Amino acid sequence: MTNDQAVWLASGVRTPFVAVDGPFAKRDSLTLSVPVVLAMAAEANGAIDFGVWGSVVLNLAYNNLAREVWLESKLDPHVPTFTTIMQCSTSMVGVFEAAGMLGEKRAALALVGGVESMSRAQIGLTENLSVWLRRVFQARSMKQRIELLRTLHLHDIRLHVPEVKNRVTGRSMGEHTEDMAKD
Amino acid sequence: MIIAVDGVDKDHFPHRDTSLEKLAKLKPVFDRSSGRGTLTAGNSSPLTDGAAAIWVGTDEGMNRLPARLPRVRLVDFEMAAVDIFTEGLLMAPVSAIPRLLARHGLNYEDIALWEIHEAFSAQVLCHIKGLQDRDFVRRKAGIENTFGRFPRERMNPNGGSVALGHPFAATGARILSQAVKELAGLPQGSRAIVSICSDGGLGTVALLEH
Numbered sequence: 001m002t003n004d005q006a007v008w009l010a011s012g013v014r015t016p017f018v019a020v021d022g023p024f025a026k027r028d029s030l031t032l033s034v035p036v037v038l039a040m041a042a043e044a045n046g047a048i049d050f051g052v053w054g055s056v057v058l059n060l061a062y063n064n065l066a067r068e069v070w071l072e073s074k075l076d077p078h079v080p081t082f083t084t085i086m087q088c089s090t091s092m093v094g095v096f097e098a099a100g101m102l103g104e105k106r107a108a109l110a111l112v113g114g115v116e117s118m119s120r121a122q123i124g125l126t127e128n129l130s131v132w133l134r135r136v137f138q139a140r141s142m143k144q145r146i147e148l149l150r151t152l153h154l155h156d157i158r159l160h161v162p163e164v165k166n167r168v169t170g171r172s173m174g175e176h177t178e179d180m181a182k183d
Numbered sequence: 184m185i186i187a188v189d190g191v192d193k194d195h196f197p198h199r200d201t202s203l204e205k206l207a208k209l210k211p212v213f214d215r216s217s218g219r220g221t222l223t224a225g226n227s228s229p230l231t232d233g234a235a236a237i238w239v240g241t242d243e244g245m246n247r248l249p250a251r252l253p254r255v256r257l258v259d260f261e262m263a264a265v266d267i268f269t270e271g272l273l274m275a276p277v278s279a280i281p282r283l284l285a286r287h288g289l290n291y292e293d294i295a296l297w298e299i300h301e302a303f304s305a306q307v308l309c310h311i312k313g314l315q316d317r318d319f320v321r322r323k324a325g326i327e328n329t330f331g332r333f334p335r336e337r338m339n340p341n342g343g344s345v346a347l348g349h350p351f352a353a354t355g356a357r358i359l360s361q362a363v364k365e366l367a368g369l370p371q372g373s374r375a376i377v378s379i380c381s382d383g384g385l386g387t388v389a390l391l392e393h
C-alpha cells in the first residue's frame with residue numbers, strides 16, 4: 001500500500017440476510033441501503049468524508065447508486081459519494097479504493113458498503129429493441145413509424161432477463177465450479 | 184452488527200431445521216445428468232437480499248467513531264485475475280493470497296484467522312487444495328515460497344456465505360466487518376486473511392492485523 005498513514009477498518013452494520021422474494025421483496029437496492037447508511041451515520045461523531053457503495057445487479061433508474069442512497073438518506077449533500085462494482089468483491093474493492101484515497105489533510109473517514117436486491121432485479125429490453133423503440137418515439141409521422149416497423153427483426157423482440165451467468169462463457173458460476181471440483 | 188429492517192432482525196440462513204442427513208440427500212443443481220455432480224442447494228450460497236457497510240479511516244477518522252467499535256489495521260491487499268477459458272472461474276484468490284503473504288514474509292500458520300468467501304463449498308475446497316500445492320502456486324502465482332500447512336481449523340469460524348447468505352455487493356463489507364470483529368478478539372499482533380472470489384475470474388484479498 002502506498003498510503004503513508006495507517007489505515008484502519010472498523011466493523012459496520014448490516015441488514016439481516018434474507019431469501020430472495022422474502023421479507024425485503026418490496027425494497028429495491030436504494031431503499032434497502034438507506035437503513036444501513038443511516039445506522040452507520042448515527043455512529044459517527046464528526047464528518048464522514050466520502051462514501052463508496054455498490055450493487056452488482058443494476059437498476060435502470062439510476063447509475064450512481066451511492067449518490068442516490070446518500071441523498072435518499074438525507075445526509076450532508078456536500079459529501080462526495082461514488083459507486084463501484086467488482087461482482088462479489090464489490091464492497092471489498094470499495095474498501096481498497098477508500099484506503100487509497102485517505103491521507104493527511106485529505107479524507108480521514110469513509111463509509112463503504114454494498115447492497116443486493118435480488119428480489120427486484122429488473123427485466124429489460126434487448127439493446128436492439130431499445131434502440132428501435134427510441135426511433136419510434138422520435139418519428140415525426142405515422143408514415144415514419146410504419147416504415148420503422150419493417151426494420152424490426154423478429155429475433156430482437158424479446159426481453160433481457162438478468163441471469164447469474166458469465167456473459168462471455170454463457171455458463172453459471174455453479175457450472176464453472178462443478179468443473180473446478182471435478183478437475 | 185445486524186440492524187432490524189421492517190421488523191426483521193435475524194438472518195434467514197442457515198436453516199435451523201436442517202441436518203447432515205437432510206443435506207446429504209439433496210440432489211446436484213448444476214450437473215444433474217453425469218452422476219458426478221457435487222453442488223447442491225445445501226453447499227451453495229443462496230440468492231440473498233441484504234445490505235452491509237464498514238468504516239475505513241485513518242487514526243483521525245477512527246477518533247470520530249465510538250471506542251466500542253472493533254477495529255483492526257488494513258496492512259495490505261492484493262487483486263488477481265485468471266483466464267476463465269482455461270482456468271477455474273473462481274480460482275483467482277489462489278494467486279492473490281500467496282503473492283500477498285510472500286510480500287510480507289508470512290506463512291499460512293502466521294495467519295490466525297482465515298475468512299474465505301464461499302460462493303460454493305466446493306470452491307473453498309479447490310482454494311485450499313490449490314494453496315497447498317506448491318507447483319500450482321508456483322505456476323499460477325509465480326511464487327516460489329513454501330507456505331506450509333493450511334490451518335483449516337482457523338477458517339470461517341462463525342460461518343461463511345453458504346451459511347449466512349450472499350447478497351453479492353454486500354458480501355465484501357459483511358466478511359470484512361466479521362473478520363474485524365473476530366480478529367479484534369484475538370491477541371494483539373494476530374493477523375487475518377480475508378478473501379473473495381468473483382465472477383469474471385477475479386479475486387481480492389486483504390491482510391489485516393490487530
